[in-house]
Amino acid sequence: xxxxxxxxxxxxxxxxxxxxxxxxxxxxxxxxxxxxxxxxxxxxxxxxxxxxxxxxxxxxxxxxxxxxxxxxxxxxxxxxxxxxxxxxxxxxxxxxxxxxxxxxxxxxxxxxxxxxxxxxxxxxxxxxxxxxxxxxxxxxxxxxxxxxxxxxxxxxxxxxxxxxxxxxxxxxxxxxxxxxxxxxxxxxxxxxxxxxxxxxxxxxxxxxxxxxxxxxxxxxxxxxxxxxxxxxxxxxxxxxxxxxxxxxxx
Numbered sequence: 001x002x003x004x005x006x007x008x009x010x011x012x013x014x015x016x017x018x019x020x021x022x023x024x025x026x027x028x029x030x031x032x033x034x035x036x037x038x039x040x041x042x043x044x045x046x047x048x049x050x051x052x053x054x055x056x057x058x059x060x061x062x063x064x065x066x067x068x069x070x071x072x073x074x075x076x077x078x079x080x081x082x083x084x085x086x087x088x089x090x091x092x093x094x095x096x097x098x099x100x101x102x103x104x105x106x107x108x109x110x111x112x113x114x115x116x117x118x119x120x121x122x123x124x125x126x127x128x129x130x131x132x133x134x135x136x137x138x139x140x141x142x143x144x145x146x147x148x149x150x151x152x153x154x155x156x157x158x159x160x161x162x163x164x165x166x167x168x169x170x171x172x173x174x175x176x177x178x179x180x181x182x183x184x185x186x187x188x189x190x191x192x193x194x195x196x197x198x199x200x201x202x203x204x205x206x207x208x209x210x211x212x213x214x215x216x217x218x219x220x221x222x223x224x225x226x227x228x229x230x231x232x233x234x235x236x237x238x239x240x241x242x243x244x245x246x247x248x249x250x
Contacts, residue, residue: 014044015053015201020208023061025232027216032232033058034150039112039243047104048096051149052193055185056202058149061209062178072171080131081138081155081172085180088142093187096147106247108148112240115153120233122157126164133158138176145184151177 018040026033034054041050096104137158145151155173163169188194 019205020212023209023212024216029232080134084135084138085142088139089146089183092143092146109244116237
């Protein structure tokens with residue numbers, strides 16, 4: 001945890017800028033909020049604090065758009081992802097509890113780089129999804145959400161590879177991640193990770209989420225065919241490499 005209740009100016013600027021940028025990229029691409037926030041915030045906060053803060057802010061970012069996406073959610077896709085995702089969260093949280101900080105940071109760096117490379121290499125072949133793939137992606141997302149606070153990538157990769165309607169896929173993903181993130185916050189709260197200081201940071205960073213999300217949605221609606229995917233992949237891969245470098249140095 002960070003020390004005390006006083007917020008250092010540099011720390012506050014770093015948190016605000018990170019959250020704004022991550023919310024902007026998430027709105028443009030439908031992913032990358034947590035995969036940017038957690039490793040970047042862990043550069044100035046301990047990883048567990050970064051995870052909890054990101055989960056709280058992810059709830060705000062997705063919750064802001066729930067009213068507008070309800071009619072677009074694909075229930076046949078959403079239900080198996082949600083069920084397996086909820087089963088995966090306690091498993092991921094249990095693993096998190098047994099890991100030292102250095103190992104957690106190292107695993108996080110490898111994960112971010114691997115997911116970024118997978119995002120860069122994946123190719124779209126729209127087709128119906130089997131229940132088995134949906135359950136597997138949901139379970140992986142739940143485990144990663146409980147372990148790292150990064151729940152989205154497995155489902156995002158599956159949707160990018162197979163989805164026939166990306167707007168429906170974004171809506172389904174958003175609602176699923178909202179529920180999974182909420183469950184992860186519940187486990188971290190019971191474990192004592194959600195304290196007054198984290199809540200204060202989340203409250204002060206909330207405007208950055210709303211600003212980044214609003215700007216990103218406006219850009220997405222105005223320029224839906226721009227290649228935002230390449231930008232997000234490059235940035236997340238760079239963030240993962242930085243975390244790996246710091247982990248090895250430590």
